[in-house]
Amino acid sequence: MKLKYKIHDNQHQIYFCKKKELHKITECLEKSNSDKNILFVYDDNVNKKIVNNILDELNSFGCNLFVMECKGSKQNKNEKFLFKILDILLKNKFTKKSIIISFGGGVVGDVTALASSLYLRGLIYFCIPTTMTAIVDSSIGGKTAINYKGVINSIGNYYHPNTVFILEETVKEIPDREYFAGFAEIIKCGLIGKNKILTFLEEERSGLINRKIEKVFKICLMTLDTKIKFFSGDIYEKNLRLMLNFGHTFAHAIEMAIENNLKKDFIRHGEAVGIGILCEIYYSNKKKNNLFKSVFNFLKSFNLPVNLDNSNIPIKKIKIQNEIYKNLFLDKKKVDKHPRYISLKKKGDPSIKEMKDYDFINDTILQVIFEDK
Numbered sequence: 001m002k003l004k005y006k007i008h009d010n011q012h013q014i015y016f017c018k019k020k021e022l023h024k025i026t027e028c029l030e031k032s033n034s035d036k037n038i039l040f041v042y043d044d045n046v047n048k049k050i051v052n053n054i055l056d057e058l059n060s061f062g063c064n065l066f067v068m069e070c071k072g073s074k075q076n077k078n079e080k081f082l083f084k085i086l087d088i089l090l091k092n093k094f095t096k097k098s099i100i101i102s103f104g105g106g107v108v109g110d111v112t113a114l115a116s117s118l119y120l121r122g123l124i125y126f127c128i129p130t131t132m133t134a135i136v137d138s139s140i141g142g143k144t145a146i147n148y149k150g151v152i153n154s155i156g157n158y159y160h161p162n163t164v165f166i167l168e169e170t171v172k173e174i175p176d177r178e179y180f181a182g183f184a185e186i187i188k189c190g191l192i193g194k195n196k197i198l199t200f201l202e203e204e205r206s207g208l209i210n211r212k213i214e215k216v217f218k219i220c221l222m223t224l225d226t227k228i229k230f231f232s233g234d235i236y237e238k239n240l241r242l243m244l245n246f247g248h249t250f251a252h253a254i255e256m257a258i259e260n261n262l263k264k265d266f267i268r269h270g271e272a273v274g275i276g277i278l279c280e281i282y283y284s285n286k287k288k289n290n291l292f293k294s295v296f297n298f299l300k301s302f303n304l305p306v307n308l309d310n311s312n313i314p315i316k317k318i319k320i321q322n323e324i325y326k327n328l329f330l331d332k333k334k335v336d337k338h339p340r341y342i343s344l345k346k347k348g349d350p351s352i353k354e355m356k357d358y359d360f361i362n363d364t365i366l367q368v369i370f371e372d373k
């Protein structure tokens with residue numbers, strides 16, 4: 001199974017590889033016209049057996065292979081990680097014809113992609129995502145970034161992987177939490193696009209929860225296809241691509257409020273996106289309407305949180321509440337003084353709007369994020 005798309009006349013592809021199809025990776029490397037210097041950057045939380053299988057495959061390609069182990073999770077998405085990659089490239093005299101492969105979640109992918117774009121202004125980049133968020137979202141679209149001084153994705157650019165490989169072995173090994181977190185981005189694409197994602201999620205829930213590979217590949221394909229439709233004509237996010245930010249104004253505000261206080265990965269990006277989607281539906285409709293209730297149930301049915309259970313967060317509720325409010329104004333989509341968000345009144349019909357009703361922002365934080373009765 002394969003999905004193709006074009007960026008600025010360049011062909012890119014996503015391969016879905018069943019077990020024993022790792023040779024597709026080396027086949028693509030062969031076609032990439034490289035100098036056969038490869039840096040493989042992998043997340044040390046990923047099952048070592050799969051890492052070794054990929055390394056065996058790369059070695060069979062007869063390349064000059066360098067391996068860098070690193071740690072995923074958002075507190076490592078920083079300049080230290082970025083420069084560690086750049087140092088290896090420089091020290092080993094990589095050229096513009098050399099290859100970087102990332103094997104990890106959204107954090108490893110985003111930082112490795114940024115390094116690939118910066119070193120000699122760009123070398124050949126391949127991506128093998130290992131969490132559901134990375135598979136259905138961060139592996140395509142070309143957004144790269146590090147977090148800097150407490151602001152999420154504040155330093156970054158656009159750089160697209162030559163090819164993405166989605167491996168059956170990896171899908172089966174993703175820990176439950178990293179698997180389900182990605183379903184928030186799937187539900188997001190189901191809500192903003194004109195597609196059958198939500199129906200498929202409803203009808204094939206059991207197969208998806210049990211990771212039947214045909215079902216998982218199918219939902220990933222539908223989601224990636226939707227994402228491609230939104231970004232391919234608007235790489236630099238001037239209009240249509242902005243819709244992919246549905247849920248993210250609140251999600252980033254929540255993530256920053258928690259992480260800047262706790263300095264640890266308390267909430268996954270996908271989990272925050274799920275809660276953010278609910279906030280933006282509530283803010284758009286000014287009430288918990290049927291759309292809100294159905295998305296609430298969808299998120300729950302894929303084991304996603306629907307609010308912040310404050311009792312689990314060792315920070316005072318009023319402090320997080322105030323920080324979420326303040327962080328909303330750091331929104332990167334902002335063009336004037338008001339933060340912007342994606343409004344959704346009915347499925348398939350998103351629009352970008354400003355959040356001008358500051359009292360209702362506070363109401364949303366209380367009614368949705370803290371679910372005040």
Ligand SMILES: NC(=O)c1ccc[n+]([C@@H]2O[C@H](COP(=O)([O-])OP(=O)(O)OC[C@H]3O[C@@H](n4cnc5c(N)ncnc54)[C@H](O)[C@@H]3O)[C@@H](O)[C@H]2O)c1
Pocket residue numbers: 043044045046047071072073074077104105106107108110130131132133134137138139140141142143144153170173174175178181268269270
């Ligand atoms: N570039 C984009 O378009 C885009 C889109 C969505 C998210 N993102 C970014 O992606 C990041 C979130 O991605 P994520 O949720 O994958 O986070 P992550 O990369 O931090 O992974 C979450 C955790 O899972 C571990 N992990 C990863 N793969 C594993 C595996 N197969 N087995 C066991 N453990 C594994 C990691 O070490 C980490 O502890 C955020 O920084 C977000 O900003 C980027």
